[in-house]
Amino acid sequence: MSKLARIVCRTAVVLAVMAITQTSTQASLLVYEGFSGYGTQSLSGLAVSANTVGLSGNYATATANGISISSAGLTFGSGATTYAVSGGASTWALNGAGGVGVTLAMSTTSYVGTLYGSYLVNLGANPTTDAARAEVRFNASTTGVTGTSFYNAMAASTTLGQSAVKYNTAIITTPTTMLADTTYMVISKWTNVGGTGTGVGTMWVLSSAQYDALMTAGHLTDSYLASAVVGTDVTEMVTSASDMASPTTLVNGEALQLIFGSGSALTTRTIDEIKFGSNLGDVTAVPEPSSMGLVLGASVVLLVVTRCRRSQIAW
Numbered sequence: 001m002s003k004l005a006r007i008v009c010r011t012a013v014v015l016a017v018m019a020i021t022q023t024s025t026q027a028s029l030l031v032y033e034g035f036s037g038y039g040t041q042s043l044s045g046l047a048v049s050a051n052t053v054g055l056s057g058n059y060a061t062a063t064a065n066g067i068s069i070s071s072a073g074l075t076f077g078s079g080a081t082t083y084a085v086s087g088g089a090s091t092w093a094l095n096g097a098g099g100v101g102v103t104l105a106m107s108t109t110s111y112v113g114t115l116y117g118s119y120l121v122n123l124g125a126n127p128t129t130d131a132a133r134a135e136v137r138f139n140a141s142t143t144g145v146t147g148t149s150f151y152n153a154m155a156a157s158t159t160l161g162q163s164a165v166k167y168n169t170a171i172i173t174t175p176t177t178m179l180a181d182t183t184y185m186v187i188s189k190w191t192n193v194g195g196t197g198t199g200v201g202t203m204w205v206l207s208s209a210q211y212d213a214l215m216t217a218g219h220l221t222d223s224y225l226a227s228a229v230v231g232t233d234v235t236e237m238v239t240s241a242s243d244m245a246s247p248t249t250l251v252n253g254e255a256l257q258l259i260f261g262s263g264s265a266l267t268t269r270t271i272d273e274i275k276f277g278s279n280l281g282d283v284t285a286v287p288e289p290s291s292m293g294l295v296l297g298a299s300v301v302l303l304v305v306t307r308c309r310r311s312q313i314a315w
Helices: 003-027 208-217 222-226 280-284 291-310
Strands: 031-033 055-061 068-070 089-092 096-104 113-122 133-139 150-156 164-166 183-193 199-207 239-245 255-262 269-277
Touching: 089 255, 096 133, 113 133, 113 150, 113 280, 133 269, 150 183, 150 199, 164 199, 164 239, 183 208, 183 222, 183 280, 199 208, 255 269, 269 280
Parallel strands: none
Antiparallel strands: 031 269, 055 096, 068 089, 089 269, 096 255, 113 183, 113 269, 133 150, 133 255, 150 164, 183 199, 199 239
């Protein structure tokens, strides 16, 4: 058979394997947005792509327009602990503030328990300018204001770009700021969601080197994070903050929001790979195919190989 036919068969196998990994990874998440499938354009007004999980409808402008989709996603980790990204990212490159929201449509009507979240962020060339902001949060509606927002994980708040966390009432800032043009992972944990009594929201920020070291050592766990030391060493965290308040519900029909901001120094801020799930591993691990995904994937690959061999294509 022709060289072209051999290339077609090999490409089909590679694409099948890639699809298996991506699908099985997303299946366990409550919410996922990797910003792939949109093309390069403004995010406001777009319908969610087929690659999202737990979201529906169109993105609505929450504070101002200007959030766009870039063609390339952020990269994070290295070697065996390279974090998988789907391609594309949300970006902000205007003075002032901007935000979008999209409706929740999780596999469960309402979520009760401990909620984990993560996203990748890069604050650009001016991460500490006044009004610096990069935030993932929930709200009662897609256009809801800050006062009604909850479960806010802020890589940068408006307080000189400092990281901050908000369960649903007070914004708790840290003295830590991010380095310029550097990608970080923001991890959040929200206890007692939809419950009674008191809930605690905690946020951690990891550098790429810290993520690599913790994943390799098997230390990216609840118990390790609970005793995490803030610092620059690879065994530490860039920053950590906690907030305590009365629990808030998380139900379908509410909204996921992305908020950006920049002061007088124009800079590009980027958020990518937003994930929410019921355990820490779902939102932080290097994706691996599930058992069922492997079985189904093997079937697909076997079918492709068989067809190619029947066509007498040499491998």
